[in-house]
Amino acid sequence: MDLSTRYREILMKQKAYSYVLTIAGWDSNTEAPRGAFARRAEMLGVISGELFQLQTSNEYQEVINGLFERYNELDDITQREIKKAKKNLDKIIKIPKDEFIEYNKLINLSQKVWEDAKQNNDFGSFKGNLDKIVAFNKKFIKYYKIDDQPYNVLLDEYEDGMSMKEYDNFFDTLKRDLVPFVKEVLNSGKVLNDAFITDIYPKEKQKEFANYLIDVVAFNRDNGLMKESVHPFTWNTHSSDVRFTTRYLEDFMFSSIFAAIHELGHATYEQQIDSKWDNTILNGGTSMGIHESQSRFYENIVGRSFEFWEVHYPKLLEIFPKQLKNISLDDFYRGVNKVEASFIRVEADELTYSMHIMIRYEIERMLFSDEIKVDDLPKVWNEKMMEYLGIEPKNDSEGVLQDVHWSVGMFGYFPTYALGSAYAAQFYYAMKKEIDIENIVKSNNIKTINKWLKEKIHQFGGSKTPKELLLEVTGEEFNPKYYITFLKEKYSKLYL
Amino acid sequence: MDLSTRYREILMKQKAYSYVLTIAGWDSNTEAPRGAFARRAEMLGVISGELFQLQTSNEYQEVINGLFERYNELDDITQREIKKAKKNLDKIIKIPKDEFIEYNKLINLSQKVWEDAKQNNDFGSFKGNLDKIVAFNKKFIKYYKIDDQPYNVLLDEYEDGMSMKEYDNFFDTLKRDLVPFVKEVLNSGKVLNDAFITDIYPKEKQKEFANYLIDVVAFNRDNGLMKESVHPFTWNTHSSDVRFTTRYLEDFMFSSIFAAIHELGHATYEQQIDSKWDNTILNGGTSMGIHESQSRFYENIVGRSFEFWEVHYPKLLEIFPKQLKNISLDDFYRGVNKVEASFIRVEADELTYSMHIMIRYEIERMLFSDEIKVDDLPKVWNEKMMEYLGIEPKNDSEGVLQDVHWSVGMFGYFPTYALGSAYAAQFYYAMKKEIDIENIVKSNNIKTINKWLKEKIHQFGGSKTPKELLLEVTGEEFNPKYYITFLKEKYSKLYL
Numbered sequence: 001m002d003l004s005t006r007y008r009e010i011l012m013k014q015k016a017y018s019y020v021l022t023i024a025g026w027d028s029n030t031e032a033p034r035g036a037f038a039r040r041a042e043m044l045g046v047i048s049g050e051l052f053q054l055q056t057s058n059e060y061q062e063v064i065n066g067l068f069e070r071y072n073e074l075d076d077i078t079q080r081e082i083k084k085a086k087k088n089l090d091k092i093i094k095i096p097k098d099e100f101i102e103y104n105k106l107i108n109l110s111q112k113v114w115e116d117a118k119q120n121n122d123f124g125s126f127k128g129n130l131d132k133i134v135a136f137n138k139k140f141i142k143y144y145k146i147d148d149q150p151y152n153v154l155l156d157e158y159e160d161g162m163s164m165k166e167y168d169n170f171f172d173t174l175k176r177d178l179v180p181f182v183k184e185v186l187n188s189g190k191v192l193n194d195a196f197i198t199d200i201y202p203k204e205k206q207k208e209f210a211n212y213l214i215d216v217v218a219f220n221r222d223n224g225l226m227k228e229s230v231h232p233f234t235w236n237t238h239s240s241d242v243r244f245t246t247r248y249l250e251d252f253m254f255s256s257i258f259a260a261i262h263e264l265g266h267a268t269y270e271q272q273i274d275s276k277w278d279n280t281i282l283n284g285g286t287s288m289g290i291h292e293s294q295s296r297f298y299e300n301i302v303g304r305s306f307e308f309w310e311v312h313y314p315k316l317l318e319i320f321p322k323q324l325k326n327i328s329l330d331d332f333y334r335g336v337n338k339v340e341a342s343f344i345r346v347e348a349d350e351l352t353y354s355m356h357i358m359i360r361y362e363i364e365r366m367l368f369s370d371e372i373k374v375d376d377l378p379k380v381w382n383e384k385m386m387e388y389l390g391i392e393p394k395n396d397s398e399g400v401l402q403d404v405h406w407s408v409g410m411f412g413y414f415p416t417y418a419l420g421s422a423y424a425a426q427f428y429y430a431m432k433k434e435i436d437i438e439n440i441v442k443s444n445n446i447k448t449i450n451k452w453l454k455e456k457i458h459q460f461g462g463s464k465t466p467k468e469l470l471l472e473v474t475g476e477e478f479n480p481k482y483y484i485t486f487l488k489e490k491y492s493k494l495y496l
Numbered sequence: 497m498d499l500s501t502r503y504r505e506i507l508m509k510q511k512a513y514s515y516v517l518t519i520a521g522w523d524s525n526t527e528a529p530r531g532a533f534a535r536r537a538e539m540l541g542v543i544s545g546e547l548f549q550l551q552t553s554n555e556y557q558e559v560i561n562g563l564f565e566r567y568n569e570l571d572d573i574t575q576r577e578i579k580k581a582k583k584n585l586d587k588i589i590k591i592p593k594d595e596f597i598e599y600n601k602l603i604n605l606s607q608k609v610w611e612d613a614k615q616n617n618d619f620g621s622f623k624g625n626l627d628k629i630v631a632f633n634k635k636f637i638k639y640y641k642i643d644d645q646p647y648n649v650l651l652d653e654y655e656d657g658m659s660m661k662e663y664d665n666f667f668d669t670l671k672r673d674l675v676p677f678v679k680e681v682l683n684s685g686k687v688l689n690d691a692f693i694t695d696i697y698p699k700e701k702q703k704e705f706a707n708y709l710i711d712v713v714a715f716n717r718d719n720g721l722m723k724e725s726v727h728p729f730t731w732n733t734h735s736s737d738v739r740f741t742t743r744y745l746e747d748f749m750f751s752s753i754f755a756a757i758h759e760l761g762h763a764t765y766e767q768q769i770d771s772k773w774d775n776t777i778l779n780g781g782t783s784m785g786i787h788e789s790q791s792r793f794y795e796n797i798v799g800r801s802f803e804f805w806e807v808h809y810p811k812l813l814e815i816f817p818k819q820l821k822n823i824s825l826d827d828f829y830r831g832v833n834k835v836e837a838s839f840i841r842v843e844a845d846e847l848t849y850s851m852h853i854m855i856r857y858e859i860e861r862m863l864f865s866d867e868i869k870v871d872d873l874p875k876v877w878n879e880k881m882m883e884y885l886g887i888e889p890k891n892d893s894e895g896v897l898q899d900v901h902w903s904v905g906m907f908g909y910f911p912t913y914a915l916g917s918a919y920a921a922q923f924y925y926a927m928k929k930e931i932d933i934e935n936i937v938k939s940n941n942i943k944t945i946n947k948w949l950k951e952k953i954h955q956f957g958g959s960k961t962p963k964e965l966l967l968e969v970t971g972e973e974f975n976p977k978y979y980i981t982f983l984k985e986k987y988s989k990l991y992l
Contacts, residue, residue, distance in 0.1 A: 013542055013546075015539065015542075016539045016540075016541075016543050017543070019536075019539040019543075020517070020519070020520055020543055021518045023523055024516055025521055026523070027519050027522070031721060031723075033719055033720050033721050033737055033739075034738075035716070035718045035719035035736035035737060036719075036733070036737035038736070039733070039734045039736055039774070043511065043512045044512075045512075046511075046512030047512050047515075047516055050509075050512075050546075201543070220531070221529070222529055223529055223530075223532075224531070225527060225529050237532070237535070238532070240535055241528065241535065278535070397644055442638070468976075479558055487548070
């Protein structure tokens with residue numbers, strides 16, 4: 001059997017193991033009862049171990065290294081695959097199997113621990129797990145023996161080619177050009193007719209509207225579904241099975257609406273990836289930043305536009321006639337774009353959102369440079385909130401415990417959220433040159449936008465890097481100025 | 497490493513593979529979108545193949561055969577395990593791996609095909625799959641080279657020690673002693689105040705009552721959950737994660753109520769199994785017949801008793817004040833126990849239920865003795881319905897297509913349903929000698945019944961055979977007379 005065939009065979013097995021772990025993960029995140037988790041950690045630990053075995057076996061190493069030696073003889077696609085596979089392999093073989101299994105067990109258990117800690121506002125009960133997770137990550141980075149700073153290794157995992165240098169540059173630009181504008185807006189003293197925002201919207205009615213949104217975004221219901229979870233997310237095993245969640249807060253209806261549109265952005269990306277990548281490792285979205293650019297595009301650029309509500313506000317009024325009785329379309333549009341200093345990242349408005357990310361970026365940066373310890377997190381968190389947003393969380397549930405990410409070992413992920421918002425704006429100005437976005441949204445024809453994104457971005461899955469996509473779609477490299485321009489244009493009109 | 501340790505290690509791996517397949521199965525059965533199934537069949541095929549590998553590897557054979565040779569040196573528990581493992585092994589090693597994988601793919605796809613066929617009332621679209629499933633089963637039985645008739649091999653798989661001889665004897669007793677009584681009841685001409693039965697009961701309200709029932713049966717919500725599916729079932733990965741479904745028919749509320757109580761019986765059994773069996777192959781319920789005896793016990797003996805409704809009817813009235821306005825407790829109790837010739841097994845009353853099973857038993861018996869073909873099923877089905885119940889299905893959805901079992905390759909399973917009902921009655925008369933069942937039910941204290949069943953049956957999981965349990969719990973071997981006595985006592989009072 002030649003190397004390519006052997007590669008393909010091992011890869012299919014790896015995919016099958018990942019597949020069942022993915023299904024189990026969806027179940028864990030959306031419905032598994034509390035009692036399930038101890039046994040689950042044990043059982044999934046075995047399966048992760050088997051996958052690890054496949055990803056590190058001598059045969060697999062032989063195949064990947066063999067193909068890598070013949071790199072120049074490979075076609076472009078296989079080159080991209082082998083480059084990626086080799087990069088993963090070079091890292092993973094350096095982790096002792098026992099530690100890998102132990103880490104996966106820890107991760108499987110910690111999410112529940114975090115959930116409970118968040119619910120009980122008890123950082124202390126989660127601290128021990130988080131400490132272990134951080135320690136594992138630091139140890140793994142050492143094993144890799146990559147000639148770079150620890151945090152850069154993590155950043156690169158979530159966004160190919162991004163390091164502290166690039167992120168520092170990005171966030172410094174935001175600090176210089178955006179932060180003063182944010183302060184201006186926050187201090188504008190503009191008064192909104194906004195009591196409706198915290199009125200009570202029954203969950204079942206919110207579900208009805210979330211279901212309506214699924215069709216507005218033209219999500220393919222045969223190839224996916226929507227469910228409910230504490231923290232909204234998108235999950236996919238394959239382009240024909242893409243699932244996402246939203247959450248329903250009866251006193252904050254915007255949460256379910258914008259979580260749904262946001263996740264529909266991720267989900268649309270996944271559904272539109274060409275199935276020709278299925279049996280390669282280039283399936284799935286290409287990076288976290290690009291993924292987030294899609295969710296942000298749908299959530300903010302489409303979902304918070306005046307045109308969007310021009311066409312969909314009547315439906316919302318029909319579902320909530322009492323709550324929205326005295327609220328005009330204009331009031332509602334302003335409500336949807338209300339800017340304020342707030343605690344919860346996922347509920348933050350479009351303008352202050354990147355402040356929340358800066359805080360997390362800086363904290364992770366310090367944590368992995370050993371400038372602070374896990375013990376210090378609540379304190380540092382609250383200080384940074386004060387520094388950037390001028391407010392201090394009353395408790396850790398609305399502070400350092402709010403996000404799931406660290407409980408599942410995702411460090412270096414957060415900055416891709418801000419990056420994604422900035423990418424989205426850059427894509428927006430490119431799209432604008434070719435199609436009349438405002439009119440398309442106003443005429444409830446989002447399919448046309450989906451089609452454009454499919455052609456330019458989605459279909460390629462992981463076969464193009466973020467850098468390539470930006471260059472090909474927008475004609476230039478990543479440039480945060482579009483993001484700043486977009487925000488200033490929009491929020492000047494609304495607030496200044 | 498000694499044989500026992502090696503056995504334990506391989507077993508844990510097998511358990512992990514089964515575990516993820518079980519989670520995927522739950523997902524397939526309760527929410528996976530249509531589009532998921534093609535890729536899923538492919539991916540789960542790989543995992544099933546890996547499990548098959550573990551169940552048939554030379555190492556595993558060496559370990560099991562080695563321990564079997566030392567049978568007399570093993571402790572009682574290990575003896576039981578090895579006996580069971582050896583029996584499974586001797587069968588499975590005779591199936592070629594490729595065929596096993598192919599069969600599993602077929603099964604994974606066929607359930608969806610059946611669902612669609614049932615929905616579209618189109619046996620033709622399912623026939624091809626069913627034909628292949630039957631052919632595979634016949635082929636596998638040949639591979640086993642067991643010196644017995646094919647159908648006996650299948651019967652034994654679901655109920656240790658049961659063959660056509662025992663079942664023929666059981667069903668002949670029913671024909672002789674029960675069928676004439678059933679006819680008497682059906683012809684009694686008793687008129688019920690029963691229009692309420694087909695009144696409209698909104699799904700959300702039915703859900704509320706099903707949720708109430710969960711607590712009535714004292715199901716542990718931390719270790720399981722209830723969901724919805726086309727065909728109600730119970731599914732468990734472990735005693736700490738036991739899930740079941742019910743279904744909601746707005747024009748037949750009894751469906752959700754009795755499906756819920758029935759599945760709660762299965763689920764309570766699984767939840768009460770001692771966790772000391774977890775890492776053995778003696779975990780889970782001991783047989784299909786004993787499992788069904790528990791579900792039938794809760795559904796019929798408890799759930800259709802006068803005492804049950806004496807205490808819970810007020811709650812139902814509270815939820816459905818309009819639909820049940822003119823219905824007295826006595827009317828309701830009679831409605832719950834209404835006897836009539838009907839098409840759908842899962843909705844059949846307690847008395848005619850075993851007729852539905854006889855039909856399936858006789859059909860399977862003929863199918864595996866090559867007396868009929870898959871093509872003949874709709875015709876034979878309808879003839880038997882006419883013979884035993886005097887009615888003929890209008891279409892295949894309410895006839896031969898109604899049950900999921902054959903689509904997932906379960907032949908020989910159905911007779912355990914009737915057997916379970918008969919076991920339940922036998923257990924009932926034993927329980928009656930020790931605790932005051934009627935009073936316990938009337939005082940809404942089902943925990944006491946759960947406790948008795950846990951002590952006598954549940955805790956042992958698969959560590960005792962059905963025969964042992966019957967003998968130990970009731971003091972005698974299986975005896976269908978209790979079943980007949982129970983039914984005659986109850987339905988004479990109601991109808992004659």
